[in-house]
Amino acid sequence: NADIAMYQAKESGRNNFKFFDNKLNHKVDEEMKIKEGIISAIKRKEFTLYYQPKIHINSGEIVGWEALVRWNHPHMGFISPAKFIPIAEKSGLIKNIDKFVLEMACKQIKELVDKGIRPKSVAINISSSQFNDSNFINTLDRIIAEVGVDPKLLNLEITETTAMQDTYYAKMIFEKIKKRGISLSLDDFGTGYSSLNYLKSFPIDVLKIDKSFVDDICSDQVNNTIVAATITMAKVLDIIVVAEGVETKEQLELLKMAGCEECQGYLFSKPVPIEKMEEMLIKQKFSKA
Ligand code: C2E
Ligand code: MG
Ligand code: MG
Ligand code: MG
Numbered sequence: 084n085a086d087i088a089m090y091q092a093k094e095s096g097r098n099n100f101k102f103f104d105n106k107l108n109h110k111v112d113e114e115m116k117i118k119e120g121i122i123s124a125i126k127r128k129e130f131t132l133y134y135q136p137k138i139h140i141n142s143g144e145i146v147g148w149e150a151l152v153r154w155n156h157p158h159m160g161f162i163s164p165a166k167f168i169p170i171a172e173k174s175g176l177i178k179n180i181d182k183f184v185l186e187m188a189c190k191q192i193k194e195l196v197d198k199g200i201r202p203k204s205v206a207i208n209i210s211s212s213q214f215n216d217s218n219f220i221n222t223l224d225r226i227i228a229e230v231g232v233d234p235k236l237l238n239l240e241i242t243e244t245t246a247m248q249d250t251y252y253a254k255m256i257f258e259k260i261k262k263r264g265i266s267l268s269l270d271d272f273g274t275g276y277s278s279l280n281y282l283k284s285f286p287i288d289v290l291k292i293d294k295s296f297v298d299d300i301c302s303d304q305v306n307n308t309i310v311a312a313t314i315t316m317a318k319v320l321d322i323i324v325v326a327e328g329v330e331t332k333e334q335l336e337l338l339k340m341a342g343c344e345e346c347q348g349y350l351f352s353k354p355v356p357i358e359k360m361e362e363m364l365i366k367q368k369f370s371k372a
Pocket of ligand 4: 228271294327
């Protein structure tokens with residue numbers, strides 16, 4: 084639509100250009116640049132992965148990690164995934180990013196294991212387009228075989244919204260993933276519309292409560308109650324609950340009281356580069372020995 088608007092503005096003569104919304108124009112330009120950029124970024128290896136630890140609340144131990152993509156653009160500098168992932172999703176390029184991320188994460192996990200450092204579990208985000216691609220499971224199998232990574236170390240994060248698009252299909256893919264020894268997380272939980280019935284039938288290991296609920300858990304009684312009820316329900320279904328985006332001790336205290344087992348957030352650690360992750364894993368290994 085924006086392209087059409089621009090075309091029409093041009094067609095109706097130079098003088099009409101002033102009617103064209105400059106902000107929109109800028110946004111379209113930027114989107115185009117990002118779209119073109121993604122294609123070459125994969126080739127030029129401008130994407131890297133950062134890893135954010137998941138913490139067991141009661142013991143304080145790191146129980147897993149989440150791989151989060153980062154784009155260091157040569158001219159535009161650091162671009163947040165919140166900005167380029169939605170554009171990549173719209174243009175279908177997200178599948179290329181997902182494949183790249185999956186392969187890179189598997190390779191980095193394998194390298195750690197070969198050095199004698201075992202991350203318990205590393206979560207990788209899978210977009211809706213990738214999840215719904217008929218080649219997804221083949222791609223997954225190929226990458227795991229090529230890299231030689233232990234699938235038990237992998238966890239795949241699928242958003243609640245993606246899982247609910249076609250619950251029959253989702254369940255089938257979930258079962259294939261689980262058969263391979265890979266664990267599953269339902270990401271951004273609470274932002275979609277799950278019915279308890281589906282949650283019961285999905286072979287999900289982890290449920291991640293969306294940051295938006297955690298944000299005002301201390302001030303909003305309704306959100307607080309929703310989070311507490313979600314945790315209670317998950318326990319009945321034998322699903323581990325992770326709270327995402329925990330930033331304060333007060334939030335942590337409330338989550339703990341509600342029976343939440345694991346959390347992730349700046350209070351413990353921001354996403355870190357692989358070298359830092361390795362350092363943290365080594366520290367943990369020696370503190371236990
Ligand atoms: P997500 O999967 O829900 O990831 C959590 C996001 O919250 C990450 O943002 C993380 O850096 C951020 N976060 C974690 N703790 C805190 C906190 O305490 N405070 C605040 N303010 N933020 C926190 P990030 O890395 O910018 O990623 C945003 C979203 O982009 C992700 O949400 C995910 O949906 C998507 N994404 C990131 N990496 C990938 C990827 O490799 N593939 C795909 N398909 N999507 C990705
Ligand atoms: Mg995630
Ligand atoms: Mg999440
Ligand atoms: Mg989220």
